[in-house]
Amino acid sequence: xxxxxxxxxxxxxxxxxxxxxxxxxxxxxxxxxxxxxxxxxxxxxxxxxxxxxxxxxxxxxxxxxxxxxxxxxxxxxxxxxxxxxxxxxxxxxxxxxxxxxxxxxxxxxxxxxxxxxxxxxxxxxxxxxxxxxxxxxxxxxxxxxxxxxxxxxxxxxxxxxxxxxxxxxxxxxxxxxxxxxxxxxxxxxxxxxxxxxxxxxxxxxxxxxxxxxxxxxxxxxxxxxxxxxxxxxxxxxxxxxxxxxxxxxxxxxxxxxxxxxxxxxxxxxxxxxxxxxxxxxxxxxxxxxxxxxxxxxxxxxxxxxxxxxxxxxxxxxxxxxxxxxxxxxxxxxxxxxxxxxxxxxxxxxxxxxxxxxxxxxxxxxxxxxxxxxxxxxxxxxxxxxxxxxxxxxxxxxxxxxxxxxx
Amino acid sequence: xxxxxxxxxxxxxxxxxxxxxxxxxxxxxxxxxxxxxxxxxxxxxxxxxxxxxxxxxxxxxxxxxxxxxxxxxxxxxxxxxxxxxxxxxxxxxxxxxxxxxxxxxx
Numbered sequence: 001x002x003x004x005x006x007x008x009x010x011x012x013x014x015x016x017x018x019x020x021x022x023x024x025x026x027x028x029x030x031x032x033x034x035x036x037x038x039x040x041x042x043x044x045x046x047x048x049x050x051x052x053x054x055x056x057x058x059x060x061x062x063x064x065x066x067x068x069x070x071x072x073x074x075x076x077x078x079x080x081x082x083x084x085x086x087x088x089x090x091x092x093x094x095x096x097x098x099x100x101x102x103x104x105x106x107x108x109x110x111x112x113x114x115x116x117x118x119x120x121x122x123x124x125x126x127x128x129x130x131x132x133x134x135x136x137x138x139x140x141x142x143x144x145x146x147x148x149x150x151x152x153x154x155x156x157x158x159x160x161x162x163x164x165x166x167x168x169x170x171x172x173x174x175x176x177x178x179x180x181x182x183x184x185x186x187x188x189x190x191x192x193x194x195x196x197x198x199x200x201x202x203x204x205x206x207x208x209x210x211x212x213x214x215x216x217x218x219x220x221x222x223x224x225x226x227x228x229x230x231x232x233x234x235x236x237x238x239x240x241x242x243x244x245x246x247x248x249x250x251x252x253x254x255x256x257x258x259x260x261x262x263x264x265x266x267x268x269x270x271x272x273x274x275x276x277x278x279x280x281x282x283x284x285x286x287x288x289x290x291x292x293x294x295x296x297x298x299x300x301x302x303x304x305x306x307x308x309x310x311x312x313x314x315x316x317x318x319x320x321x322x323x324x325x326x327x328x329x330x331x332x333x334x335x336x337x338x339x340x341x342x343x344x345x346x347x348x349x350x351x352x353x354x355x356x357x358x359x360x361x362x363x364x365x366x367x368x369x370x371x372x373x374x375x376x377x378x379x380x381x382x383x384x385x386x387x388x389x390x391x392x393x394x395x396x397x398x399x400x401x402x403x404x405x406x
Numbered sequence: 407x408x409x410x411x412x413x414x415x416x417x418x419x420x421x422x423x424x425x426x427x428x429x430x431x432x433x434x435x436x437x438x439x440x441x442x443x444x445x446x447x448x449x450x451x452x453x454x455x456x457x458x459x460x461x462x463x464x465x466x467x468x469x470x471x472x473x474x475x476x477x478x479x480x481x482x483x484x485x486x487x488x489x490x491x492x493x494x495x496x497x498x499x500x501x502x503x504x505x506x507x508x509x510x511x512x
Contacts, residue, residue, distance in 0.1 A: 036465060037462040039462070044432065052433075054463070088431070148463055148464065190485075192484035223430050258482060
């Protein structure tokens with residue numbers, strides 16, 4: 001037992017995995033839970049009722065039919081905080097964004113300063129939690145740790161703000177600077193708990209694509225999406241899109257931290273994967289750019305459709321910013337594939353909506369699947385092919401929805 | 407009359423723009439918690455940092471899983487839980503939100 005305790009502090013993965021590797025026990029038997037808890041639908045401030053996985057910290061998931069739209073409305077946009085202590089009021093007269101550390105002139109900026117003293121820029125970009133769709137790892141292998149999100153921990157919005165590069169250049173980054181740390185106003189319940197803190201290479205911070213956003217879809221950021229400021233990193237998972245952004249600190253040296261070195265990491269190898277069921281005993285690297293992915297918005301699972309109906313099957317696809325080339329669809333569980341129609345292009349970091357006209361002629365059960373490929377040839381893996389990692393990050397396998405034709 | 411209408415319109419516009427000019431009120435969710443087996447100890451510690459939704463969201467898990475999770479809370483998130491109370495929490499979670507698995511008894 002003590003050996004187990006020492007090696008497997010983050011869970012049972014190794015032992016479960018070992019049993020499945022040696023064929024002693026079917027892993028699905030172990031992970032199946034017949035009485036799944038269904039979280040309540042609750043309206044939080046500025047939000048429509050959303051699936052409330054947790055109220056403290058708030059974890060709110062968007063419904064699947066949100067993926068029938070290329071732009072996600074603010075009041076249905078998912079919410080994911082890490083810490084329980086979130087300010088419930090921010091006085092914009094008092095609020096300041098600090099730019100400090102290894103800079104010539106530290107800055108202390110109000111939101112009005114950002115709006116008045118820097119060039120505004122706008123970008124349409126997907127925001128996706130690194131653990132989005134995590135629950136589907138359990139369908140093809142071992143369940144993973146972490147919040148068992150369905151597909152609803154992502155959205156796409158038009159973000160408006162100022163370039164991070166412009167802020168850093170105004171402050172004057174010193175020649176010795178190598179890293180940029182970011183954090184917001186959320187706080188842990190206890191001082192000893194690691195604070196939410198993220199870090200990026202100085203070159204990435206100066207790339208010109210990152211923005212400090214004060215608007216989302218033409219409005220102030222909703223409170224729970226990070227009012228008044230949040231970092232936007234197009235093409236990247238949302239772990240570093242810090243909400244209620246209050247400090248940008250330039251460092252000469254990398255700062256070790258729980259949220260960079262332990263959380264939000266994947267195996268540091270080419271496939272970013274390990275044998276299903278392994279524990280966290282692998283060399284890690286932080287998750288970063290997103291992977292090509294598509295999701296079905298309509299129909300939703302279990303939809304009953306009358307034979308002969310004209311069904312507009314639709315959903316969204318996106319990638320790390322190379323651009324979607326094609327989204328293929330199958331209505332027979334993957335035996336035959338056809339092309340879908342790609343709709344309006346909102347930019348390389350945005351959702352690309354796809355549609356497919358389907359007129360089911362025979363009664364029965366159908367499994368609809370979609371598979372996206374991007375302009376550099378990245379293609380979604382099938383569910384049984386996806387590389388597994390213990391944290392359950394970066395799930396991007398082919399989506400499947402079963403419907404009934406009557 | 408006209409003045410009143412204008413004022414009303416102005417008040418409405420202000421309310422819409424200044425979305426958070428007063429503190430937001432976060433809903434409290436009363437997630438169901440199984441009573442007994444020292445649930446008060448479990449609640450005392452687990453609910454310092456997160457709601458019971460975090461536990462429910464995991465589904466039923468094995469003893470090694472819950473052991474690992476409690477240890478993660480202690481080692482990584484610095485939850486101030488003594489050894490004895492850790493064991494109470496693990497036993498409670500396995501009994502009510504998990505299962506004993508043969509593979510765990512190494």
